[in-house]
Amino acid sequence: MENFSSVCLRLKSNKISILDQRKIPQEEVWLEVTTAAKMHKIIKRLSVRGAPLIGVCASLMIGVLALEKTNSLEQLKEWSEYLKTSRPTAVNLFTCLDRMLVIMKTNEEKMDETNVKGLLVKEAEAILKEEVEMCERMGEHGAKLIESGDNILTYCNTGGLATPGVGTALGVIIKAHQSGKKIHVYACETRPLLQGGRLTAWELAKNKIPFTLICDNMAASLMRKGKIDKVFLGADRIATNGDFANKIGTYSVAIAAKLHNVPMYSVAPVSTIDFECESGDQIEIEQREPKEVRGVRDYIWAPDCNCYNPAFDVTPIETVSGIVLDVGVFTTKEIQSGALKKLKK
Numbered sequence: 429m430e431n432f433s434s435v436c437l438r439l440k441s442n443k444i445s446i447l448d449q450r451k452i453p454q455e456e457v458w459l460e461v462t463t464a465a466k467m468h469k470i471i472k473r474l475s476v477r478g479a480p481l482i483g484v485c486a487s488l489m490i491g492v493l494a495l496e497k498t499n500s501l502e503q504l505k506e507w508s509e510y511l512k513t514s515r516p517t518a519v520n521l522f523t524c525l526d527r528m529l530v531i532m533k534t535n536e537e538k539m540d541e542t543n544v545k546g547l548l549v550k551e552a553e554a555i556l557k558e559e560v561e562m563c564e565r566m567g568e569h570g571a572k573l574i575e576s577g578d579n580i581l582t583y584c585n586t587g588g589l590a591t592p593g594v595g596t597a598l599g600v601i602i603k604a605h606q607s608g609k610k611i612h613v614y615a616c617e618t619r620p621l622l623q624g625g626r627l628t629a630w631e632l633a634k635n636k637i638p639f640t641l642i643c644d645n646m647a648a649s650l651m652r653k654g655k656i657d658k659v660f661l662g663a664d665r666i667a668t669n670g671d672f673a674n675k676i677g678t679y680s681v682a683i684a685a686k687l688h689n690v691p692m693y694s695v696a697p698v699s700t701i702d703f704e705c706e707s708g709d710q711i712e713i714e715q716r717e718p719k720e721v722r723g724v725r726d727y728i729w730a731p732d733c734n735c736y737n738p739a740f741d742v743t744p745i746e747t748v749s750g751i752v753l754d755v756g757v758f759t760t761k762e763i764q765s766g767a768l769k770k771l772k773k
């Protein structure tokens with residue numbers, strides 16, 4: 429398999445290494461992932477996360493395992509199905525693994541096993557390359573919406589730690605900054621797991637982009653004060669009517685932005701559209717452990733009590749200005765007229 433290196437993913441001599449995101453920013457620890465069981469575990473516990481990145485990592489794992497002579501196609505199919513059970517909401521995980529499964533199912537009767545495995549390796553490499561390129565294109569389209577002097581609010585983490593490339597929403601911000609636009613970012617910390625406070629702050633600092641970290645409950649008051657010009661954030665699954673699931677709290681940001689006439693865009697690759705899903709109501713939302721609400725990492729401040737901990741919420745398309753995809757910017761009106769459905773290949 430071709431070597432590859434990004435902010436958080438390395439592929440060298442057919443070995444996958446992943447930067448453990450649970451430990452950032454305090455420590456930068458790389459994990460070598462050699463089995464489907466380990467990949468499943470690290471996706472589930474969020475050592476690797478972000479919709480496009482988990483799809484890429486899961487398919488690369490199948491590609492790497494296909495290189496082992498002793499792994500049969502039956503075993504590779506089982507591992508692909510197993511990896512799909514690591515997280516339920518981001519559609520990228522399913523589409524990427526389904527691409528690997530289709531290669532196996534359509535070719536196993538026509539070719540010998542070694543050749544099918546060769547195709548699997550090529551498919552995993554193609555998925556990786558496509559996702560990196562889609563990040564570049566989203567960045568270019570989205571950056572055109574940003575003007576010098578803009579104060580941009582972002583949510584969760586959508587950069588090089590969530591994709592194998594420059595990112596989705598954070599990619600747009602990075603591209604605007606690199607093109608010389610003078611911008612400032614408000615990064616929401618993103619409770620309960622603090623992807624904004626830990627990961628986006630780390631990425632913004634590395635990219636030398638001026639930013640201010642805020643608690644999630646500060647966003648609306650900043651909008652009321654006129655301090656936010658635009659909002660850019662990601663998506664984990666987009667229904668064909670434009671409703672999208674993203675990190676829990678996205679919907680609150682959307683309502684506040686709508687009320688204060690702040691343009692808000694979700695940024696995602698076409699691979700995040702679920703063409704089988706017609707509305708946001710059909711998206712399965714991951715429920716996580718109560719412990720994550722009661723504290724952070726090993727520090728628990730709340731008593732043992734009932735907790736509600738959905739990892740994502742659904743934002744209806746009518747609350748935002750549009751969606752930035754790798755194939756261009758789509759306004760809410762265009763999406764409501766069926767523009768996303770037409771993108772199905």
Ligand code: MRU
Nearest residue numbers: 477478479584586590662663675
């Ligand atoms: O639970 P996470 O950290 O995987 O959630 C990630 C997000 O919600 C991102 O905003 C999303 O994946 C889109 S960005 C690539």
